[in-house]
Amino acid sequence: MKKLAAIFDMDGTLIDNNAYHFLAYQQLFKTHRLPELSQQTFNEQLSGVPGLTGLHHLLDGRFKEDEVKAMFEEKNENYKKVYAPYIKPINGLERFLAELKDAGVKMAVATSASHGNVDFVFGHLNIRQYFDAIVDNTGLTHGKPDPEIFLKAAAQLNMEPANCVVFEDSISGVKAANSAGMKVVAITTTHKAGELKPVNLLINDYADIDINKLTALFDDKDE
CATH class of the missing domain: 3.40.50.1000 (HAD superfamily/HAD-like)
Incomplete structure (x- = not known):
């Protein structure tokens, strides 16, 4: 061969695990009083791309760079908490x-x-x-x-x-x-x-x- x-x-x-990433992003958007994130938007703009880059594009200048980074870390912590019991x-x-x-x-x-x-x-x-x-x-x-x-x-x-x-x-x-x-x-x-x-x-x-x-x-x- x-x-x-x-x-x-x-x-x-x-x-x-993408359903858990989606849940974590939904929680983030709710916490920061952003418009509800749809499954289609997640699939098209956040799935499969670097998460920080995708979040920057999605928020389109509404937050400063350091704020977006902090939000992305918050999302990652949300994700780990909800996914850890189910990971396989x-x-x-x-x-x-x-x-x-x-x-x-x-x-x-x-x-x-x-x-x-x-x-x-x-x-x-x-x-x-x-x-x-x-x-x-x-x-x-x-x-x-x-x-x-x-x-x-x-x-x-x-x-x-x-x-x-x-x-x-x-x-x-x-x-x-x-x-x-x-x-x-x-x-x-x-x-x-x-x-x-x-x-x-x-x-x-x-x-x-x-x-x-x-x-x-x-x-x-x-x-």
């Missing part, structure tokens, strides 16, 4: 990660989340050992849908983009993976299948995929 790499988004991809990996994830590791597939996490939120997730799940690299939003110049984060992850794995497959749940993440020239497996935790395109494979959870289905995505590249 040729050398491959699998790059995983985190929120909505390793864990099904998406069905089939641990089995799939172990299978990839046994097959020699390099793996990375590439997430728009903060370093603190990454530590929160990996502090509750026993899966950190599967990943050769973890890239969060620290030091990123451009967030998704720009491909920067996935190209950075591929570089840390010492892999060519064409030999990488990205696992994503968000529209912006799918766009970023395509722009990076990588294969894309989309998981339907956050969006309906028809909203996630173009992709190479759609899954409901990791029970829908194994190493054979993964390597089949690269058959047209075999030498």
Whole structure:
């Protein structure tokens, strides 16, 4: 088997947590007497992008920069409190990660989340050992849908983009993976299948995929 790499988004991809982010943002907006946040606005403007950047755009200059940063930290604390009792990996994830590791597939996490939120997730799940690299939003110049984060992850794995497959749940993440020239497996935790395109494979959870289905995505590249 040729050398491959699998790059995983985190929120909505390793864990099904976007509903809890949404609840935390709703609480934030209520506390600060902002207009009610709709599910559509959350999905389109906050899901899959760096949270602080998304919040800045959504608030559109109504608060000073330091106020927005403080509000974002408040939102993160809300999120951790509501999600901590329920955090678990998406069905089939641990089995799939172990299978990839046994097959020699390099793996990375590439997430728009903060370093603190990454530590929160990996502090509750026993899966950190599967990943050769973890890239969060620290030091990123451009967030998704720009491909920067996935190209950075591929570089840390010492892999060519064409030999990488990205696992994503968000529209912006799918766009970023395509722009990076990588294969894309989309998981339907956050969006309906028809909203996630173009992709190479759609899954409901990791029970829908194994190493054979993964390597089949690269058959047209075999030498």
